[in-house]
Ligand code: SF4
């Protein structure tokens with residue numbers, strides 16, 4: 344049996360009778376969707392390759408410094424205390440994906456998921472270039488280990504490893520800035536064993552995924568595919584087969600013999616199955632293995648053109664549309680999903696653009712006894728914790744305000760901090776016992792020199808009970 348044909352027992356084309364995986368060689372299906380997909384893939388890949396070199400100020404647009412727990416995203420600096428923003432950001436993405444799926448099925452999988460983009464946009468193209476079209480690849484795989492097979496496989500796998508190496512290093516460039524990473528690579532693995540280990544591990548994983556695992560990632564591993572059935576409804580736009588028009592399938596007849604029911608538009612050529620990268624037969628209805636790549640639309644349109652029937656036997660439409668019912672693209676649930684996504688994103692944007700202070704400051708009481716009696720003095724010790732949330736280094740001015748007669752020791756009235764660097768500095772406050780009239784507030788005034796923004800943090804000076 345052809346690895347990409349549906350079995351007569353109705354099991355998917357990617358499994359043999361014992362349930363083991365059959366290697367899929369999807370045939371080429373030139374057409375309008377393939378042209379658009381290639382443009383989208385090329386743009387996404389270029390964007391990915393350019394990202395490590397796009398800078399906001401001194402930092403890359405995306406720099407995740409895990410070791411120091413400092414994260415730079417789109418010109419903003421974040422530290423571990425900003426994790427709540429990540430929750431909102433992931434929430435916005437998740438609801439956005441739910442919205443898109445409810446509206447247009449698995450359009451993400453077919454058009455923008457990195458798994459599809461790199462598999463179809465890079466690895467399969469290399470495979471086609473070296474081993475030829477699907478039928479030739481099948482013959483090659485089924486044939487003996489001739490010299491022709493050996494050199495093609497060697498060249499293909501060498502290129503796969505080379506591309507995987509590049510992709511792995513590009514992924515690492517989000518964690519180690521590209522110029523620094525290039526220096527480390529040129530210097531050799533000695534002295535950077537951990538990073539080298541990561542690079543090799545990632546390369547191996549990427550190679551394994553794109554050279555061998557492939558569609559199994561979508562069919563077996565990806566949780567999003569499993570959620571498809573609960574995210575779409577009968578009005579969601581999906582890729583489907585128009586059974587009303589296509590059935591009963593059969594050969595296209597120029598002249599219909601008397602008494603024979605005219606067949607539907609599907610000529611049962613199997614072309615839609617042969618081009619499918621997950622090896623399924625779309626004519627069996629919506630299946631969770633369908634990644635919405637639209638290859639079968641192009642393939643069937645080509646067949647319809649040849650048999651001079653209208654295109655669109657396989658097309659983007661809703662289940663209601665395929666049944667000839669009233670289509671309703673805009674539904675209440677879409678508004679709910681969109682609102683959740685916008686709200687979550689809005690919280691992030693609001694925090695980053697307006698609420699977010701360029702520095703964090705807290706005044707804490709130093710550990711140990713709350714106050715100390717030192718001869719004629721009552722002493723309290725505080726600790727100021729200051730974090731620079733600027734993307735660049737910044738200078739801060741500190742001053743302390745306390746009631747008259749209070750003495751203050753502020754070791755660092757001028758502070759210079761690198762981006763996301765923090766400082767813990769003690770502040771000593773003392774009053775004479777003979778003037779002690781009870782607890783009072785100590786105010787530390789902070790001024791960010793770059794923005795002029797000021798903030799006051801307050802601590803409570805406490806001492807022994809007042810004797811009247
Ligand atoms: S490509 Fe079109 S005509 Fe051929 S089997 Fe598929 S649905 Fe039928």
Ligand code: SF4
Nearest residue numbers: 619633634636637639
């Ligand atoms: S059924 Fe069609 S859209 Fe779905 S994965 Fe196969 S070729 Fe792509």
